[in-house]
Amino acid sequence: MAWNEPGGGKQRDPWGRNNGSGGNGGNGPDFEKFLKQLRARFGRFGRGGGGLFTIIVALLLAWVVLSSYTVIDARQVGVVLRFGQYSRTLPPGFHLKLPAPIEHVSKVFTTQVRSVSDRATMLTNDENIVSVDFNVQYQVSDARKFLFSMTDPDETLKEAAEAAVRSVVGNNNMDTLLSGQGAELVAKTREALQSTLDGYHCGIVVTEVSFQNVSPPDQVRDAFDDVNKAREDKQRIENEAQAYASQVVPVARGAAARIAAEAAGYKAERIARATGDTERFKLLLAQYRAAPQVTRERLWLETMESVLANNPKVFDGSNGRNMIYLPVDKLFGKSKNGSQPSDAVKGAAVQSSSTTGGGQ
Template sequence: MSLKNDITHIASAHKKFFVSLLIVFVPILYLLSGFYSVGQEQRAIVTQLGKVIEDNVMPGMHYHLPWPFEKVQKLTSTSLRSISIDFSEGAQKFIQPELTTGDGNLVTVALEVQYNVSEPSVFYNAALDAEAVLQQIARAETLYYVGGNGFESVLTTGRTRFQNYIKNAIQSYTHQYQLGLRITSVQIKRLEPPLSIKKGFDKVAAARSEKQKLIQDARGERSTQLAKARSEANKTKLNAQAYAKEATEKALGDHERFIALLEAYNESPDITIQRQYIEQVEQVMSRAKISIVKPELVVKE
């Protein structure tokens, strides 16, 4: 007997058993298909015949009525997403890739918008492609800001203000259009003049940097010279004060000696004169050089 005949024979002999097995296990498998899991960085939306019945299912194991009654849509909501906007890429032939500033100059701009899904159900139902809407909003606001500000402001001092404006403006429109997104940051990846004028702009920027460097060097040299002059002035002042003190003390000492000598002279003029004479001789002789010559060495005329 062949294998095929064996299988046919067993199926025929146990037909009721297999039918009962299918009747029991198929519904069980169908019901078990309703279990689903949500990851740590995910949120789930459960719809029943197209209507949202649960809009923010948290991570873990959950259950829903199997298809076609209910459907589960999982969204990565907590992780950070980003879109890049580069006006120089993908521009049509009749549209220039640069943006025009408020004073008529040209700049090339590239941005990166970072965001996450703050309201999964709103994001799921807001638009067919909410991220495409977000990109169009970012492009429109960038054009509006660059067109309303001058060249120098956009490229130099206004970069941080530019980023903050774009972030706040996009967030405002996402709330207005109910996209369910939260903008975390806007980063400028490229903001510079076109290559055709970049060399001239770089020279201007280099000259500005050199000017600031010269100013800083001059201020540093000025500070050094002022500190040196103050030090010299203090030194001269201290020397003058020391000299004045020494001269004053010397004058006071001479005055006291003179008064004492005058009093001694009034009491004993002869003795005082003789003592002064001896002291003067001693002072002179202490500085005098004395040479003793033998008499026989003296040449007589």
């Protein structure tokens, strides 16, 4: 028998539930009854105060729960305002607070590095006009002062930085500004700017000040460029001269030390030789006094020996005949270019010497 065929006064469905009007005769939930109850509750909106009050209370409770805490990031601090007046400062983390609008939390980044840049034309100490591009980087040191001491922090910092730059530039001349003394000028500008900001009680600490460009007006820029080039050339030439002096002076000192050492050695040699000659003369004098004739002969023989030993000697055995002299010692020696004479030259020289009767 099919499930949808009438039988027994009931109509059954495939889930085993009774589809007749009335209660829930099966095991599953009665969706129609649930929908009727839901429509009945929401149908009372506008006709009774009980349902609307419940929703309002639920919304109020949700609003109180969601607005009674705050989470401060690690890079931030929270400034709590109670009815618009400063109450306290919250460190990073999770914090409970009174719900809005009783307390409101303003979060301020304290680790973030902020920066402002500007360009200003100002007058130097020697009444020259110069254009300066400067950049200032800063951080928030006191969130309360940062929020309530200034309406526009960036604009306030820009004006204070321009005043500090003007004070530093006005106390220096153009040559000083263009001569590369930027580090000293930047340090003075930073000190002046921080002093001004501390006087404003604005809760800002300056971390860096830099002059990105310092240049004269366009009308006289070429002249100032020539001056800077001449200054750079002067510095370069001075550096080259110092390098040359560092190279030449040690060499000259070494040469002077060498010459002095050679002179000292020559002096010692001459003194020693003179001393030896003196002693030798004294010994000869003593021998001469003892035997003058023998000493004179011995000195003559020694002198002739030393003279003849260093000079060539030629003996004439021709008995008055013509003699051809051949320098055999030079022919047997090295020639001017350092080469030895050939054997034929040596034989011819010996034969010529034997035929003429000459000898060495």
